[in-house]
Amino acid sequence: MAKKFLSGNEAFAEGVxxxxxxxxxxxxxxxxxxxxxxxxxxxEDGSLDAQFVxxxxxxxxxxxxxxxxxxxxxxxxxxxxxxxxxxxxCLYYAAGGRFPIVMMNANRSTALPWNIYGDQRDSxxxxxxxxxxxxxxxxxxxxxxxxxxxxxAEKKQxxxxxxxxxxxxxxxxxxEVVDIPDQEQADAFLPPFQTDNKMSxxxxxxxxxxxGPDYNIQFNYKEHKGLLAARDAILEAEERFAQIIGRRYSGxxxxxxxxxxxxxxxxxxxxxxxxxxxxxxxxxxDIRVGIIRLRYLRPFPEAELKEALQGVKALAVLExxxxxxxxxxxxxxxxxxxxxxxxxxxxxxxxxGLGGRNISEQEITQIFTDLANGGQGLHxxxxxxxxxxxxxxxx
Amino acid sequence: xxxxxRDFIPxxxxxxxxxxxxxxxxxxxKNAGWRSIRPxxxxxxxxxxxxxxxxxxxxxxxxxxxxxxxxKVAVDYDxxxxxxxxxxxxxxxxxSMVDEKQALAQEASQERSGQHG
Amino acid sequence: xxxxxxxxxxxxxxxxHKACAGCGGALAxxxxxxxxxxxxxxxxxxxxxxxxGFNFPQLCFGNNAIISTFAGTxxxxxxxxxxxxxxxxxxxxxxxxxxDGGTADxxxxxxxxxxxxxxxxxxxxxxxxxxxxxxxxxSSLTPFGARTTTTPAGQRIRGNIRPKKNxxxxxASHNIPYAATxxxxxxxxxxxxxxxxxxxxxTRYIHVIAPCPTGWGIAVxxxxxxxxxxxxxxxxxLxxxxxxxxxxxxxxxxxxEITHYLSRQSRFRHLTQEDVEVIQRxxxxxxxxxxxxxxx
Numbered sequence: 001m002a003k004k005f006l007s008g009n010e011a012f013a014e015g016v017x018x019x020x021x022x023x024x025x026x027x028x029x030x031x032x033x034x035x036x037x038x039x040x041x042x043x044e045d046g047s048l049d050a051q052f053v054x055x056x057x058x059x060x061x062x063x064x065x066x067x068x069x070x071x072x073x074x075x076x077x078x079x080x081x082x083x084x085x086x087x088x089x090c091l092y093y094a095a096g097g098r099f100p101i102v103m104m105n106a107n108r109s110t111a112l113p114w115n116i117y118g119d120q121r122d123s124x125x126x127x128x129x130x131x132x133x134x135x136x137x138x139x140x141x142x143x144x145x146x147x148x149x150x151x152x153a154e155k156k157q158x159x160x161x162x163x164x165x166x167x168x169x170x171x172x173x174x175x176e177v178v179d180i181p182d183q184e185q186a187d188a189f190l191p192p193f194q195t196d197n198k199m200s201x202x203x204x205x206x207x208x209x210x211x212g213p214d215y216n217i218q219f220n221y222k223e224h225k226g227l228l229a230a231r232d233a234i235l236e237a238e239e240r241f242a243q244i245i246g247r248r249y250s251g252x253x254x255x256x257x258x259x260x261x262x263x264x265x266x267x268x269x270x271x272x273x274x275x276x277x278x279x280x281x282x283x284x285x286d287i288r289v290g291i292i293r294l295r296y297l298r299p300f301p302e303a304e305l306k307e308a309l310q311g312v313k314a315l316a317v318l319e320x321x322x323x324x325x326x327x328x329x330x331x332x333x334x335x336x337x338x339x340x341x342x343x344x345x346x347x348x349x350x351x352x353g354l355g356g357r358n359i360s361e362q363e364i365t366q367i368f369t370d371l372a373n374g375g376q377g378l379h380x381x382x383x384x385x386x387x388x389x390x391x392x393x394x395x
Numbered sequence: 396x397x398x399x400x401r402d403f404i405p406x407x408x409x410x411x412x413x414x415x416x417x418x419x420x421x422x423x424x425k426n427a428g429w430r431s432i433r434p435x436x437x438x439x440x441x442x443x444x445x446x447x448x449x450x451x452x453x454x455x456x457x458x459x460x461x462x463x464x465x466x467k468v469a470v471d472y473d474x475x476x477x478x479x480x481x482x483x484x485x486x487x488x489x490x491s492m493v494d495e496k497q498a499l500a501q502e503a504s505q506e507r508s509g510q511h512g
Numbered sequence: 513x514x515x516x517x518x519x520x521x522x523x524x525x526x527x528x529h530k531a532c533a534g535c536g537g538a539l540a541x542x543x544x545x546x547x548x549x550x551x552x553x554x555x556x557x558x559x560x561x562x563x564x565g566f567n568f569p570q571l572c573f574g575n576n577a578i579i580s581t582f583a584g585t586x587x588x589x590x591x592x593x594x595x596x597x598x599x600x601x602x603x604x605x606x607x608x609x610x611x612d613g614g615t616a617d618x619x620x621x622x623x624x625x626x627x628x629x630x631x632x633x634x635x636x637x638x639x640x641x642x643x644x645x646x647x648x649x650x651s652s653l654t655p656f657g658a659r660t661t662t663t664p665a666g667q668r669i670r671g672n673i674r675p676k677k678n679x680x681x682x683x684a685s686h687n688i689p690y691a692a693t694x695x696x697x698x699x700x701x702x703x704x705x706x707x708x709x710x711x712x713x714x715t716r717y718i719h720v721i722a723p724c725p726t727g728w729g730i731a732v733x734x735x736x737x738x739x740x741x742x743x744x745x746x747x748x749x750l751x752x753x754x755x756x757x758x759x760x761x762x763x764x765x766x767x768x769e770i771t772h773y774l775s776r777q778s779r780f781r782h783l784t785q786e787d788v789e790v791i792q793r794x795x796x797x798x799x800x801x802x803x804x805x806x807x808x
Contacts, residue, residue: 022598023591051594055587056625063584063622067591070578071553073598075591089581098414159414197414199553199576199592201604204396204419206571207578211415215568218411226413396550396574398527405569420574422528429533445517449699450736452531452539454524474527478534479733 001185001246006178008171011139012078012104012164013038014178015146017048018186021076021102022193023068025053025061030116031168032080032106039076058083062090062103069099070207072198074150077101080168081108081122088126094161095130096223097208098197100153101161102146103131107269107320108168109355117356118168119320120269124297124329130223132162132230133298135268137254139176142166144247147186151237154193157229167270167320169356181245189244231299252301254293255308257283261290263371264309266334267318268294271359275318278364289368300333306341314346314371318364318381320353327351327378346374352381398422400473426453430477432492434470440489443467447481447490456481515707516700521546529572530564534732536722536739537561537638539696541609544636544718547706550575551604553596555589557619558582559611560645560724561638583618585610586626589633597632605634605710612639612653615719616677623717627686630714636706637679637717640724648727652677655747656794657787658779660727665782675794680719681805684753689714691753695721697739701750701761721748729778738776745773746795749802758805770795 006014013035016024024043026036042048051068055061058079065075079087084105094101105123109115123133132153136142145164153162166172181189199205211219235251242248256276258264265275272293282289292308294301309315317331326332331349338345350367352359363381370379380388398420405411434447434456448456448468453476459469482490525545531538537560545552554577556562562579565572580588585608593606610619615637626633642660643649649662654672659665663672683691690712694702702720709716723739725732742748746767752759770792774780783791 023594025591051598053590053594054629055590056621056628059581059583060587060590060622060625063581063587064591064594067555067580067588068595068598069591070588071592071595071599071601073595075595090584093581096415197416199578201551201576201601204550204574204576205416206419206421206566206573206576207416209415209417209566209568209571209579210563211568215411218408219415221408222411222413397524398572398574415568417568417571419571419576420527421569421571423569426528426530449517449520449543450539452535452542452735453529454527454542458522476533478735480534480736483733484736
């Protein structure tokens with residue numbers, strides 16, 4: 001195990017190297033680019049034996065990855081924002097084809113207006129595409145996710161592509177000390193990719209076929225089942241990772257001081273780090289607050305949320321996205337899960353960090369204050385309350 | 396490998412593949428019902444140039460052993476759509492297109508007389 | 513041994529498909545796969561040939577085959593080759609079959625990328641001169657004058673008013689190792705070209721005219737005949753581009769009558785004498801240009 005000072009992008013590239021990805025399709029987009037630059041360096045210095053393909057668009061990046069996966073190769077690609085939207089057709093295709101491709105997405109705002117900074121509107125807009133969606137909290141987790149993502153995606157019952165999301169700039173470009181497992185450890189953790197879902201000279205197959213009305217729903221049912229099976233695979237991968245590599249993760253969500261919390265803030269990505277500091281400050285004043293960081297949005301941690309939110313007085317969801325005309329998509333997912341679980345507590349939705357807008361400690365503190373004062377509804381961090389219009393609340 | 400007709404048609408959830416991947420060349424239906432006319436090869440006129448075999452869009456004309464006395468080529472009527480490209484390409488006029496219903500009736504009567512005789 | 517009707521593999525790899533009777537595209541795919549054989553990985557985008565060949569559980573390719581996205585024929589070819597290469601599997605062919613829309617319109621970017629990288633793949637465009645799978649809409653390979661459902665022939669619009677995009681030279685301009693044009697009317701020439709392409713490394717492109725009886729407005733038994741006539745009257749040409757050199761494989765000493773070719777097809781039935789003269793002039797210009805390319 002070596003220690004290195006790495007950015008999130010670089011840490012993820014290290015994970016892909018350790019996973020021995022065989023085909024990498026690369027197309028630049030800020031703030032993802034560094035991950036494929038580092039992988040190119042690794043191919044150049046011989047530390048990674050992979051076919052490195054310079055594709056001419058994001059659509060081709062994923063199409064190329066699907067082609068490689070369709071003959072049984074372990075593949076990697078990366079994108080962000082407009083690139084993710086440009087390849088959107090292929091997202092659904094890869095998931096329906098059950099190709100366990102791993103893709104890193106550097107979370108970035110989507111045009112218009114143009115903006116290169118971080119928010120999560122890109123990936124969250126693709127929640128229905130059939131991919132596993134994970135959100136890293138720091139560079140170490142990014143590296144570990146890269147390695148674990150292949151284990152989870154390639155698990156036979158899962159066979160589903162994996163999108164690992166890193167907050168643009170805040171995580172992709174911020175340096176921290178990262179533990180890099182040895183190749184031997186990585187190999188012990190991750191077996192070579194094996195699948196029957198491939199074209200081979202020994203057993204010719206026809207792939208990517210049409211299924212008419214009589215058959216279509218069955219294939220969609222199986223795709224849904226595969227994504228749900230990722231839940232167990234995630235837990236299994238994390239246990240195995242802890243055994244072999246020695247770091248432990250907490251499944252589909254991570255809780256911080258929630259056991260006796262009256263007010264809980266649910267969020268995702270790197271903002272959870274700052275939110276934990278706020279919790280510590282408030283706890284020192286005997287205010288019982290806690291944080292839930294969603295590590296996965298698909299599969300959605302329904303059972304985990306139900307358990308974690310027992311006894312809570314009120315909750316808020318802070319997210320860097322919005323489904324225009326409704327509310328934050330994460331909030332929709334959370335409240336629907338609570339409804340199904342029979343938990344009826346006041347809740348509020350905070351939209352913040354869009355286009356890289358900073359979210360301050362004070363703003364997070366304010367969320368808890370609002371909750372304690374019975375605050376509910378939809379709020380935009382960065383729009384002053386006196387400027388906020390009633391019309392932003394969906395009827 | 397030439398795709399061929401199979402008996403088993405996957406129907407239930409457990410019979411369907413988990414992914415969009417299946418054995419290559421798996422046929423469960425014929426195309427015979429598409430045609431209203433069918434090519435009939437006259438072995439006397441056929442010189443075995445194989446142009447009909449070459450130009451068939453469906454690949455249903457195949458080489459047939461001459462010694463068997465059936466001409467140089469034969470037609471897989473399960474999959475022939477009756478387009479007539481073979482008749483048009485044939486330089487010796489060895490292929491004629493005949494009415495499918497008449498051909499079927501003739502086949503049936505031959506079968507009956509075969510059974511009685 | 514040269515490949516011909518006698519020596520070609522007797523195996524059929526594209527069989528039992530639901531293409532319309534007399535389909536030129538189906539013939540192109542069938543013959544190319546007979547040349548390439550069982551070690552071919554075939555990639556077909558959304559379009560006629562994938563629609564008719566992959567209807568689960570009726571799967572009509574005897575070899576390995578997959579449907580790609582509409583825009584992604586070439587990029588998936590690239591990925592399949594890279595995936596095979598990464599596993600040390602080299603003794604095989606990676607071949608794409610895309611229509612005119614899938615090639616010259618939505619798939620052009622990916623095709624250009626693959627040629628630019630010189631990926632070791634064979635790309636075959638079966639050109640039936642319109643979006644036939646969706647019901648005869650204009651593509652950039654629809655010829656001047658042709659009536660389609662999006663270029664109706666009436667008083668204001670008189671069919672397609674733009675000439676056919678020059679895919680062969682667009683591809684050749686990438687300095688591709690091998691490019692060729694062909695017609696399903698001259699299968700021996702097409703067989704020779706697929707065979708030759710199969711023995712060249714790097715990206716190879718073959719553009720084969722493959723008439724569609726429905727879209728062209730001809731009888732189902734006329735497909736091959738009309739695919740010959742389009743070459744004989746000079747509106748299509750059989751050529752190769754190899755190592756920087758253009759070769760015209762067939763220079764009819766005298767072109768057959770363009771009017772005969774046009775009047776056989778209902779898609780051209782509205783053309784005036786003036787329109788025919790435009791077509792004739794552009795044919796003559798085209799041949800001058802082709803001959804100049806050959807003599808360059």
